[in-house]
Amino acid sequence: MGKSFVKDHSAEFSVLDHIEELRWRLIRAVVIILVFTVVAFIYMPYIFHTIILAHAYPDFWTYRMLCRIDNSLCVDTLNFTLLSREMSGQFTIHLKSAFIVGFIAGFPFIVWEIWKYIKPALHKNEINVSFKVVSVVPFLFIIGILFGYFILAPLSVNFLANYNIDAAIQNQFDITSYVSTVTIMVLVCGLIFQLPVLVYFLAMAGILTPEFMRKYRRVAIILVFIIAGIITPSPDIMSQLIVAIPIYLLYEISIYTAASISKKRKMQEV
Known part of the structure; x- marks a missing residue:
């Protein structure tokens, strides 16, 4: 009876220890994302104009490379304007963009925290293999992000911006729609990779x-x-x-x- 109680009590503490460890790993991951988000929020005017809105300008790197391949691929103009149709629209997109940048920047650290949590349950030979896999995950994610940003997003923005079903219709995109479209494409590529x-x-x-x-x-x-x-x-x-x-x-x-x-x-x- 006494031995059974000790075993159950020990098992209970073991479970509680795992939960506590998981809690602190999650807290660290959230803090990392928040730190990067705050930094991104502070520098968002520069990030937004230089990185997020880059596809809206004909001098974007991908457009220039396409023009070098063939003149027929040149992007001379992008026929659309960006609008903010809600009073809190620009502030909301500022917050959302900062969080997205914070998540992307913090992704390798999130993967690291997950691996550190499961590491004690692995055998010695599994630790080396799993470490290599964990090292590859953020690498592939970043490669996918870059592919989405430099290939998929500009091709899509160029097509949608210049698509016109009738000459009487002008393309006026809401800034939320623009950012969401580009973000989804970029993150999807990160996952596909x-x-x-x-x-x-x-x-x-x-x-x-x-x-x-x-x-x-x-x-x-x-x-x-x-x-x-x-x-x-x-x-x-x-x-x-x-x-x-x-x-x-x-x-x-x-x-x-x-x-x-x-x-x-x-x-x-x-």
């Missing part, structure tokens, strides 16, 4: 195999172009290819990742 990490965990669990991924490679190509068509408003084939090719390369990297895990598993079985 996590595909190799997702495949890694699925392969580790034995759910996904490289043979399966190779077998359905053609289906994957079709799905990649469907995804590219959904996230890219522009119907021209050039824009579709620019978006689809990197996503397909992620699929090939994922096959390599799954194959490496499968090879290690077979060697361990022998």
Whole structure:
């Protein structure tokens, strides 16, 4: 009876310790985001004009690179104006933009806090492997963010800004709509670029195999172009290819990742 009580009491404390550890990890993650958010809020006038509104100007880096590729790809004008239609609109977008920048800047630290929380439950060999995976997650996220910012967002803004169903209609976009559109595109790319990490965990669990991924490679190509068509408003084939090719390369990297895990598993079985 006494031993049973001690075990139950010990288990209860163990659970409480885990909850307390999780609570402090979450607090650290929130504090990190808040710190970056406050810094972004202070410097938002510069960030907003130089980074967030950059796609609204014809001299944006991507537009200049497209013009160097071919004159037909040059972006001379962007036929739209940005408006704030609500009294608190600009202040709200100031706060929202600061939080988005804070989240993106704090993402690597959030991943680190998550890994530190689960680390004690891992074996020694798992710690090294998981550390490598944790190091790759923020790297892929940032690469995805850059892809969305420099490729997907400008292509979409250019297409939507110059799309005109009738000459009598002028494009006047609300600033909230503009920021939301650009933000969603950029963050979605950050998530899409996590595909190799997702495949890694699925392969580790034995759910996904490289043979399966190779077998359905053609289906994957079709799905990649469907995804590219959904996230890219522009119907021209050039824009579709620019978006689809990197996503397909992620699929090939994922096959390599799954194959490496499968090879290690077979060697361990022998």
